[in-house]
Amino acid sequence: xxxxxxxxxxxxxxxxxxxxxxxxxxxxxxxxxxxxxxxxxxxxxxxxxxxxxxxxxxxxxxxxxxxxxxxxxxxxxxxxxxxxxxxxxxxxxxxxxxxxxxxxxxxxxxxxxxxxxxxxxxxxxxxxxxxxxxxxxxxxxxxxxxxxxxxxxxxxxxxxxxxxxxxxxxxxxxxxxxxxxxxxxxxxxxxxxxxxxxxxxxxxxxxxxxxxxxxxxxxxxxxxxxxxxxxxxxxxxxxxxxxxxxxxxxxxxxxxxxxxxxxxxxxxxxxxxxxxxxxxxxxxxxxxxxxxxxxxxxxxxxxxxxxxxxxxxxxxxxxxxxxxxxxxxxxxxxxxxxxxxxxxxxxxxxxxxx
Numbered sequence: 001x002x003x004x005x006x007x008x009x010x011x012x013x014x015x016x017x018x019x020x021x022x023x024x025x026x027x028x029x030x031x032x033x034x035x036x037x038x039x040x041x042x043x044x045x046x047x048x049x050x051x052x053x054x055x056x057x058x059x060x061x062x063x064x065x066x067x068x069x070x071x072x073x074x075x076x077x078x079x080x081x082x083x084x085x086x087x088x089x090x091x092x093x094x095x096x097x098x099x100x101x102x103x104x105x106x107x108x109x110x111x112x113x114x115x116x117x118x119x120x121x122x123x124x125x126x127x128x129x130x131x132x133x134x135x136x137x138x139x140x141x142x143x144x145x146x147x148x149x150x151x152x153x154x155x156x157x158x159x160x161x162x163x164x165x166x167x168x169x170x171x172x173x174x175x176x177x178x179x180x181x182x183x184x185x186x187x188x189x190x191x192x193x194x195x196x197x198x199x200x201x202x203x204x205x206x207x208x209x210x211x212x213x214x215x216x217x218x219x220x221x222x223x224x225x226x227x228x229x230x231x232x233x234x235x236x237x238x239x240x241x242x243x244x245x246x247x248x249x250x251x252x253x254x255x256x257x258x259x260x261x262x263x264x265x266x267x268x269x270x271x272x273x274x275x276x277x278x279x280x281x282x283x284x285x286x287x288x289x290x291x292x293x294x295x296x297x298x299x300x301x302x303x304x305x306x307x308x309x310x311x312x313x314x315x316x317x318x319x320x321x322x323x324x325x326x327x328x329x330x331x332x333x334x335x336x337x338x339x340x341x342x343x344x345x346x347x348x349x350x351x352x353x354x
Contacts, residue, residue: 021114028098028121032131036091039137040084051083052136058086063230066220067177068142075141090139094131097144100151101299107155108303116302116327125334128341129292142179143292149175150182150273154299157269165204168269173209177216181284181293184256185276189269238287248286252279274300291341301330 043049056062058076061069079086098121105113120126132138153171156164176183186209193201220227238248259267259275267275274296281293307325 018112018114021112021116021118024118024122025114028118028127029095031122031127032091032094032098035131035138036088039087043084043137050136051087052133052138053140053142054087054090054137055083057141058083061230063234064142065177065179065217066224066227067174067216068145068179071145071178072142087137087139090137090141090144093141093144093148094139097130097147097151100148100155104151104154104299104303107158108305109158110303110305112327116305119327119331120298120302123298123331123334125291125337125341126295126298128338129295140292146175146179146181149178150277150296151299153273154270154303165201166208169204169208170212172273173212176209177212181277181280182273183276184279185269185273188256188260188264188272188276192264192267192272195265234287239289240286243286248283251282251286255279255282270300270303289344291337291344294337298330298334301326301333 043051051058057064057072058079061072064072075086075089079089101120102113102117105117110116128138130138130140130143149171153168153175156168156171172182172185175181176186186205190202190205192198193205221231222228240248255275256279263271263275277296278294281296284290284293305326
């Protein structure tokens with residue numbers, strides 16, 4: 001009887017999670033559509049309003065790698081010279097990234113998947129860095145390209161089929177060719193495969209990733225002066241140019257060394273990928289102090305599923321069971337990220353006024 005009661009309680013809790021999840025999914029998608037309408041409205045009544053990264057990428061390629069430039073050229077062409085259409089494509093890529101993450105959750109067999117996905121869609125830190133902005137336009141389309149390929153690679157991490165490894169390295173390699181954020185992951189995966197004498201992994205890196213680097217990074221670097229100029233110029237346009245580059249690299253190097261010392265031997269591709277991106281994020285933060293470099297922590301926190309504790313909430317007539325798990329914890333901790341982002345933005349704005 002007691003066992004049946006426990007199972008019933010668990011089923012009731014699961015049903016509540018599913019109901020909340022569906023509501024959160026609807027809320028997250030609705031909020032993104034609302035933001036798109038807001039951007040259109042504010043720029044129609046004020047045509048001189050800044051479009052942010054959307055406007056910059058509509059006009060040029062900035063410091064983007066060649067594969068990003070190819071994608072940008074395609075969507076600029078499909079925008080027919082109209083910034084409003086280009087912004088719509090940015091919105092679509094934001095939605096595509098969100099959709100792909102659902103299949104990542106499915107691949108990792110996350111329980112209460114709709115609940116986890118719903119909390120992800122309304123995660124304030126992720127929403128703030130990819131969709132929301134009251135000042136200009138919140139989309140970062142090249143980051144969306146990167147997240148698309150990165151999350152596609154995550155889909156194949158838990159899979160045991162032979163083809164999964166091929167697709168993991170293919171999409172991880174493409175993510176690096178779109179943005180450099182996950183570049184250290186290839187080095188760490190190669191070192192780990194070499195240490196474990198995993199010759200299949202080493203062969204896959206040389207068969208898949210190396211050709212991608214040659215085609216989309218190395219050859220363009222020597223054949224297209226505009227790309228090599230943009231790549232070499234990137235560290236010189238830092239927010240803190242007075243700090244030498246070798247000093248800015250130190251925090252990233254320390255993070256990688258700590259990871260190698262304490263976690264590397266038992267690490268999985270997911271952990272290696274996240275740590276690699278965070279190490280690059282530390283470097284980028286000292287070039288341009290944007291908190292969005294660190295948003296990949298959200299993916300790790302959601303995919304490393306864990307229930308922490310359950311407690312009874314009693315507030316007058318309100319009595320309910322609350323389960324604190326990694327999904328809820330990541331959601332609440334994201335508010336700290338939002339607060340830190342706001343403080344940093346204020347400090348930067350004040351510094352620009354001085």
